[in-house]
Amino acid sequence: MPWYFVSGLLEPGPLSIRGEEAAHIARASRRRAGDEITLFNGRGSAARAVLTAVSRDSVDVEVDCVRVLPSAGPPALTLGVGLVSADSLSDALHASVPSGLQAFVPLLAERSQWGRRSGPPDKLAARLERVVTAACKQSCCPYLPEIHAPATLEQLLVSDAWDAVVIAVALHEARSATEVLPEAAASSPSSVLLLIGPEGGFSEEEFLAARQSGALPVRIAPYVLRAEYAAGLLAGMARAFLGGLS
Numbered sequence: 645m646p647w648y649f650v651s652g653l654l655e656p657g658p659l660s661i662r663g664e665e666a667a668h669i670a671r672a673s674r675r676r677a678g679d680e681i682t683l684f685n686g687r688g689s690a691a692r693a694v695l696t697a698v699s700r701d702s703v704d705v706e707v708d709c710v711r712v713l714p715s716a717g718p719p720a721l722t723l724g725v726g727l728v729s730a731d732s733l734s735d736a737l738h739a740s741v742p743s744g745l746q747a748f749v750p751l752l753a754e755r756s757q758w759g760r761r762s763g764p765p766d767k768l769a770a771r772l773e774r775v776v777t778a779a780c781k782q783s784c785c786p787y788l789p790e791i792h793a794p795a796t797l798e799q800l801l802v803s804d805a806w807d808a809v810v811i812a813v814a815l816h817e818a819r820s821a822t823e824v825l826p827e828a829a830a831s832s833p834s835s836v837l838l839l840i841g842p843e844g845g846f847s848e849e850e851f852l853a854a855r856q857s858g859a860l861p862v863r864i865a866p867y868v869l870r871a872e873y874a875a876g877l878l879a880g881m882a883r884a885f886l887g888g889l890s
Contacts, residue, residue, distance in 0.1 A: 716744025726842025
């Protein structure tokens with residue numbers, strides 16, 4: 645069944661949906677009374693619902709079979725991606741959500757492209773919130789990752805929130821993620837920070853700072869990847885090797 649987002653508590657019984665999501669159900673998806681859908685609230689609850697009335701901008705449903713679904717992990721994965729264009733950042737987020745992210749951070753790296761291509765911070769944040777909701781609906785992920793404000797690499801590295809930090813690099817001397825991640829899994833980390841650079845990658849100074857902070861450099865492909873492809877690949881590999889698929 646298709647998934648749709650509603651904020652707040654999900655409980656059995658009648659529910660009215662208004663606004664953008666109602667328009668999506670009624671107009672974009674062209675659902676009709678009697679159709680079954682899945683509603684989720686982004687905090688783990690999902691429910692079967694039957695449409696009882698559909699109009700242009702409002703939808704009424706009868707909710708039943710409310711369940712609390714398990715989250716992916718441990719470990720909790722936070723992904724930081726160097727700021728590129730708004731389109732590329734959105735694609736990076738969309739590609740990584742199915743791996744069960746806990747949080748996503750636009751990263752202000754030395755080679756980040758901040759300005760016209762990314763848009764004002766408030767508009768970028770609103771766009772990423774829409775992207776993460778759409779990605780959860782598409783991938784049937786019941787937990788919305790938290791979208792953090794843009795942060796510098798230094799701000800992330802000085803935090804004591806991570807049991808491990810993994811940084812993707814294109815250096816041929818770096819070890820493969822398929823070797824490094826299983827070794828990192830041996831310590832059973834509960835929280836892991838994943839780092840993807842902007843176009844052009846991290847600067848040498850940033851890479852050295854990450855290494856001095858204990859970050860594990862990994863190669864995830866034989867050649868250079870676009871940031872959005874690297875984000876989805878690293879997130880998926882981290883989930884597969886570090887745990888959380890069961």
